[in-house]
Amino acid sequence: MTVSSFNVAARLQSAIGADHVIAEPASLAQYAVDEILPSAIAKPDSAHEVAEIVRFAFTENLAIIPCGNRTKLAIGMPPSRYDIALDITGLNKIAHYDPADLTISVDAGTPFNDFAVPLYKQKQFLPLSVPFYYLSTIGGIIASGVDSALRHSYGTARDFLIGAEFVNGSGALTKSGGRVVKNVTGYDLHKLLIGSLGTLGVITRLNFRTFPMPIESRGFVASLASAEAALELCHAIAHSPLTPTSIELLSPQLLQLFLDSPESDVSDPPSLPLTGVFPENSWHLCVSIEGTPEVCDRYVRDLTHLSQQTAATNIHVFGSNDSQGADLWNYIGQSIPLLLETSPQATIFKISHLPGRLATLIAELTTIATQSSLPHVTLARASGIIYFALLPASNGAADVLPAADDVSPSAGGAALPAADHASLGGDNAANIPLLAQASAAIFQLCSRESASASIPWCPTALKHLVNVWGAPRPDSALMHRLKSAFDPQNILAPSRFLTL
Amino acid sequence: MIDQALVSAFEKLTSPARVFSRPEDLLLYEYDGSVDKGRPDLVVFPESTAEVSELVKLAARHNLPIVGRGAGTGLSGGALARTGGVMLAFPHMNKILAIDLENQRATVQPGVVNFDITRAVEHDGLYYAPDPSSQKSCTIGGNIAENAGGPHTLAYGVTSNHVVALELVLPDGEIVRIGSAHGDAPGYDLCGLLVGSEGTLALVTEITVKLSRQPEAVKTLLAVFDDLDDASRTVAEITARAITPAACEMIDGWTLNAIEDYVHAGFPRDSAAVLLIELEGLTEAIAAQSTAINEVCLAHHAREVRIARDARERELFWKGRKNAFGALGRLAPSNYVLDGVIPRSKLPQTLRRIAEIAKAYGFQIGNIFHAGDGNLHPIVLYDPRDPSHLERAIAASNEIIRYCIEVGGALTGEHGIGMEKNELMPLIFSDDDFALMRRVHDAFNPDSALNPGKMFPLNKGCGEIRVRSQLYTSVIS
Numbered sequence: 001m002t003v004s005s006f007n008v009a010a011r012l013q014s015a016i017g018a019d020h021v022i023a024e025p026a027s028l029a030q031y032a033v034d035e036i037l038p039s040a041i042a043k044p045d046s047a048h049e050v051a052e053i054v055r056f057a058f059t060e061n062l063a064i065i066p067c068g069n070r071t072k073l074a075i076g077m078p079p080s081r082y083d084i085a086l087d088i089t090g091l092n093k094i095a096h097y098d099p100a101d102l103t104i105s106v107d108a109g110t111p112f113n114d115f116a117v118p119l120y121k122q123k124q125f126l127p128l129s130v131p132f133y134y135l136s137t138i139g140g141i142i143a144s145g146v147d148s149a150l151r152h153s154y155g156t157a158r159d160f161l162i163g164a165e166f167v168n169g170s171g172a173l174t175k176s177g178g179r180v181v182k183n184v185t186g187y188d189l190h191k192l193l194i195g196s197l198g199t200l201g202v203i204t205r206l207n208f209r210t211f212p213m214p215i216e217s218r219g220f221v222a223s224l225a226s227a228e229a230a231l232e233l234c235h236a237i238a239h240s241p242l243t244p245t246s247i248e249l250l251s252p253q254l255l256q257l258f259l260d261s262p263e264s265d266v267s268d269p270p271s272l273p274l275t276g277v278f279p280e281n282s283w284h285l286c287v288s289i290e291g292t293p294e295v296c297d298r299y300v301r302d303l304t305h306l307s308q309q310t311a312a313t314n315i316h317v318f319g320s321n322d323s324q325g326a327d328l329w330n331y332i333g334q335s336i337p338l339l340l341e342t343s344p345q346a347t348i349f350k351i352s353h354l355p356g357r358l359a360t361l362i363a364e365l366t367t368i369a370t371q372s373s374l375p376h377v378t379l380a381r382a383s384g385i386i387y388f389a390l391l392p393a394s395n396g397a398a399d400v401l402p403a404a405d406d407v408s409p410s411a412g413g414a415a416l417p418a419a420d421h422a423s424l425g426g427d428n429a430a431n432i433p434l435l436a437q438a439s440a441a442i443f444q445l446c447s448r449e450s451a452s453a454s455i456p457w458c459p460t461a462l463k464h465l466v467n468v469w470g471a472p473r474p475d476s477a478l479m480h481r482l483k484s485a486f487d488p489q490n491i492l493a494p495s496r497f498l499t500l
Numbered sequence: 501m502i503d504q505a506l507v508s509a510f511e512k513l514t515s516p517a518r519v520f521s522r523p524e525d526l527l528l529y530e531y532d533g534s535v536d537k538g539r540p541d542l543v544v545f546p547e548s549t550a551e552v553s554e555l556v557k558l559a560a561r562h563n564l565p566i567v568g569r570g571a572g573t574g575l576s577g578g579a580l581a582r583t584g585g586v587m588l589a590f591p592h593m594n595k596i597l598a599i600d601l602e603n604q605r606a607t608v609q610p611g612v613v614n615f616d617i618t619r620a621v622e623h624d625g626l627y628y629a630p631d632p633s634s635q636k637s638c639t640i641g642g643n644i645a646e647n648a649g650g651p652h653t654l655a656y657g658v659t660s661n662h663v664v665a666l667e668l669v670l671p672d673g674e675i676v677r678i679g680s681a682h683g684d685a686p687g688y689d690l691c692g693l694l695v696g697s698e699g700t701l702a703l704v705t706e707i708t709v710k711l712s713r714q715p716e717a718v719k720t721l722l723a724v725f726d727d728l729d730d731a732s733r734t735v736a737e738i739t740a741r742a743i744t745p746a747a748c749e750m751i752d753g754w755t756l757n758a759i760e761d762y763v764h765a766g767f768p769r770d771s772a773a774v775l776l777i778e779l780e781g782l783t784e785a786i787a788a789q790s791t792a793i794n795e796v797c798l799a800h801h802a803r804e805v806r807i808a809r810d811a812r813e814r815e816l817f818w819k820g821r822k823n824a825f826g827a828l829g830r831l832a833p834s835n836y837v838l839d840g841v842i843p844r845s846k847l848p849q850t851l852r853r854i855a856e857i858a859k860a861y862g863f864q865i866g867n868i869f870h871a872g873d874g875n876l877h878p879i880v881l882y883d884p885r886d887p888s889h890l891e892r893a894i895a896a897s898n899e900i901i902r903y904c905i906e907v908g909g910a911l912t913g914e915h916g917i918g919m920e921k922n923e924l925m926p927l928i929f930s931d932d933d934f935a936l937m938r939r940v941h942d943a944f945n946p947d948s949a950l951n952p953g954k955m956f957p958l959n960k961g962c963g964e965i966r967v968r969s970q971l972y973t974s975v976i977s
Contacts, residue, residue: 100740100845101874123742145686156684158692159661172932180841182658182873182913184647184696185928186955187937191660191692200688212742235602239625241716241782294784352684354603384603384682452685469686475678478944479688485939497687 008039008062008083015056020044031085033065033496034078034460038085045090047107047165047173047204054202055171057084057491065493066198068109068137072144075456076197076496078463088139091204096179099124102210103162103179108139108203124210127154131336139203145195146456149246149288149333152383157194160209164190166201169487173204181209192482198493200486214290217245219318219325220300222307223282227251227378230283231359233310234382237287238355242302245288247382248332252281254377258331261338272324279314286332296320335379336387340457343391347435347458349442351386353451361386364445372438390438392431436465443470469497502541506562510544510586513554518545518592529587532572532579533634535836535890536919540567540581547592549667549675549705556703557673559586565952566671568703570611570639575837576918578645578698582953588703590641596620597706604711605664605681610641610704614648617709626711629656632914633822644704647696649914651747651821654872655780656712658914660695667706668694671949681708693940698916699951701944715746715780719790720808720817723775723797724768728752728855731773732847734800735871738777739844743792746780748872749821752851755828755866755879756820762827765820766813771803775871776817824868825879832864832881834890838897840904841913844874853903854878861896875913876904902927917955925957 009023022028022041031038044050057064063081067073068089091107094115098104099122106115112133119125127150128141142164147156154160163177176189193203224230230249237247259275278284289299300317307315318325331338339346353361358380365388369376375391439455439462446453447470455468462468476498483490483498502521511519520526520543530539541564546552559566565585572579581587590611598607601624606617614635617628631650632638638648644666649658656662664683668676679691694701725731731750738748751759751774756767767774777793779786790807797805808814828835842850851867854876858865869877878900882893901911905927912921929937934956941948941956 098843098845100736101843102739102742103843155657155661158689159657168936172935174930174933174936176933178910178928179908180843180874180910180913182649182653182841182870182875183910184658184914184916185911186917186925186933187940188647188660188692188696189936189940191689194689194692195686196688212744238604238713241713243713243781291782291785292788294788295782298782298784350686352680352682354600354605354682356600356602385684450681452680452682454686473685473687475676475687475690478676478678478690481943482688482690482693482940485943486936488939 041085051173066202068140071132080495105207123213152246163207165205217290220287221316222312223314227362230285236306249380250284251378347390349388355384533575534577536577538580538582540587543587553673570642573634573638576916576920578918607708629712645699646916655746665708668702717783719779720814721777722806724803730800747778749776750871752867759827834884836880838878839915840876842909846907
């Protein structure tokens with residue numbers, strides 16, 4: 001422990017009490033952000049204590065990074081300063097739940113499952129089955145801005161977050177919105193908190209509208225020879241009267257990753273493995289549907305018809321209680337954790353574009369990855385989102401991968417190295433310049449295409465070469481001004497999103 | 501006052517025909533749909549973003565407040581020049597700039613009338629979802645400022661759920677684009693902040709909205725009740741049973757009689773209340789919803805549940821709903837349309853409280869509102885020629901709004917704060933809340949040049965507001 005870090009912990013202890021401050025090196029290591037350790041961890045029990053801690057940091061000019069269960073702290077640029085990890089998991093109560101109003105208000109440190117269960121008992125839910133949700137706090141889910149397949153029909157958090165309380169960078173406990181589903185009273189400051197990575201305020205409470213659980217849900221998977229063919233099917237669905245719950249496109253390598261992953265624990269008894277259910281080397285369009293049995297029947301009928309018209313090579317329907325289907329959708333929802341588990345050094349892009357441009361983008365992304373001889377995996381949402389993962393090339397990648405001109409984008413590009421390959425989980429310092437080059441090419445492509453791109457997950461070393469948020473945008477200056485309005489002294493997660 | 505030289509300077513940036521400065525011309529612009537007034541010193545009609553930028557710069561050089569205005573249908577005084585100055589009116593910027601059918605987007609200028617977007621794309625099976633009652637006259641620019649709602653926002657969300665990108669002109673004349681056509685750029689959600697900011701942060705000169713696909717089937721139900729409580733309990737139960745109609749509107753018996761006199765929508769005159777419920781989606785889905793709603797209505801003693809036989813009858817029902825304010829205009833010289841929002845389970849008790857307040861103040865208060873999302877619109881009929889009458893109408897309204905807050909609601913669901921409710925804001929917000937909102941305001945509009953005197957209470961958080969003139973007291977009869 002350095003002298004200065006001892007000072008921070010000691011001063012923090014005298015300011016807010018020893019009970020709420022941790023400074024053991026072993027604990028500090030668990031709160032590292034991009035390999036940078038804080039000097040102390042503060043664990044408040046209430047929003048007022050959060051405010052006290054931020055006021056202390058404001059007075060002492062100490063930098064804070066708020067966190068919940070720390071599953072998504074990798075997102076963002078390395079902090080320019082990091083003195084206090086502000087752990088809000090002590091704020092973990094359901095403040096209000098009014099099932100008859102379909103609204104809920106929860107403390108930010110509440111684990112997702114802790115309120116998902118009471119919602120479930122009332123046949124309601126919050127459509128935020130984002131990556132890591134089962135380990136996450138609701139505050140972390142909102143602050144990290146991660147999305148889920150359900151955005152296709154339910155929208156993103158901005159569409160159902162109706163109010164928030166948070167402590168701004170001056171240490172004042174403030175709020176916006178309310179607990180009603182329609183409200184235009186004052187500025188919608190709570191929308192700014194979504195994806196803000198703690199840079200604008202420390203979220204202490206969040207209010208949501210909730211949604212009724214569907215009566216029945218089913219899964220429909222069409223396998224197609226290429227991404228283009230699958231996106232043609234997406235187009236046909238979008239122009240039909242159907243409004244599926246989610247439409248996700250998996251590259252052949254992503255399905256392989258699911259098949260290779262250890263058995264899922266979502267079903268008891270364990271379900272049959274998915275191996276052999278789907279044709280290999282295909283792209284899979286996974287459509288989830290919900291409603292009454294009659295509505296689901298209609299979807300299956302129409303989707304089958306549309307798939308046949310777009311040359312799907314295989315169709316598989318999962319019934320309401322089919323645990324194989326549950327497994328598949330659980331894998332899809334947790335593709336990113338699964339990828340990071342298999343390949344901690346994965347560089348995962350999130351790219352947003354108009355649905356009609358996805359086919360071109362996927363083809364060009366594949367070309368870039370192939371030219372760099374980097375294995376890659378694609379998950380696309382029909383509403384216009386692509387998660388594109390570049391995996392570290394194994395030693396002598398060129399030997400095990402097919403030559404670039406042998407690989408057509410339609411076949412999904414370079415094959416994934418076997419999951420047990422020693423290099424997958426290893427440290428690949430040699431790969432970083434190659435990754436940086438490919439990343440630059442992807443940012444250029446997206447800029448040319450008017451798509452938005454960022455790199456939510458990548459090795460820290462890459463962040464020293466590449467800005468994970470891409471080039472500054474026309475509205476960056478306005479975002480800087482907002483950051484100053486919320487956090488005048490730049491003590492909240494400094495430089496994680498905007499570099500001041 | 502603005503002198504002739506300055507008027508000429510504005511004319512030089514536009515044209516003499518596009519600058520109004522004579523008192524008789526300005527009179528038309530001192531009103532909107534609210535009970536307040538505020539006369540601008542000058543009304544200018546820009547034709548392009550570049551012109552808006554130049555006009556804003558000229559106004560800034562002369563320290564003149566600037567207020568944007570669409571069709572002036574707003575109900576909270578948002579488009580009134582509370583402190584005089586230059587009003588930028590957008591009827592000339594009314595072009596639909598681009599339509600992308602494949603990706604369901606439209607890019608439009610702020611003066612485009614809400615319904616004109618739907619008209620431009622309906623032949624391709626698309627429409628623009630937010631549907632305020634004034635949708636055939638109100639403009640998208642105004643909808644952005646107020647985050648406008650409407651009956652079908654119950655299922656499809658309000659304006660902010662449908663806006664993906666904006667072009668702004670800041671008070672120093674700078675032109676900035678925020679958001680993106682796809683609607684998912686990383687970083688702070690600036691569009692989410694701007695929509696509903698009531699013209700206090702920037703002027704909006706270009707808007708990209710999402711277009712929705714028309715549903716396969718539509719079914720419109722009219723549930724008739726002999727008791728108001730039964731109707732409101734029905735709404736609460738529809739919500740609690742998680743049935744999700746596209747719209748769920750309530751009209752009380754007194755109001756529907758006024759409507760019948762005017763529109764002849766076919767509402768039963770002897771009922772205590774009707775619910776107008778619309779179901780949209782797949783044929784199979786609305787069949788199931790229709791059955792469920794019928795059950796709930798009958799369980800709460802609905803006298804009958806009528807189903808619109810055809811498109812003509814459906815349109816007639818909606819004509820009755822959307823022209824209610826016009827209908828009430830025939831009964832009293834003026835009506836004051838309130839906008840409160842409550843948790844939906846509190847509907848029965850809130851309607852009873854409104855009836856008590858009406859009785860205590862001796863006003864007729866009608867109720868016609870978006871019941872499904874708890875968004876109330878009590879309508880107070882009053883005579884503006886008697887100043888004490890308006891004062892009492894405002895007092896009664898404030899009492900209703902306070903009650904909404906008491907039961908966990910908010911000050912406004914869709915009309916905005918404007919200059920109508922800015923002094924009520926402390927009912928919701930603390931000094932710390934105001935301080936932050938003020939800093940956000942100043943990040944865009946540091947000198948309060950844009951729409952001063954709105955949203956913030958005048959004695960809190962908006963200290964340097966330049967209030968130059970008071971409300972005009974004269975009434976045009």
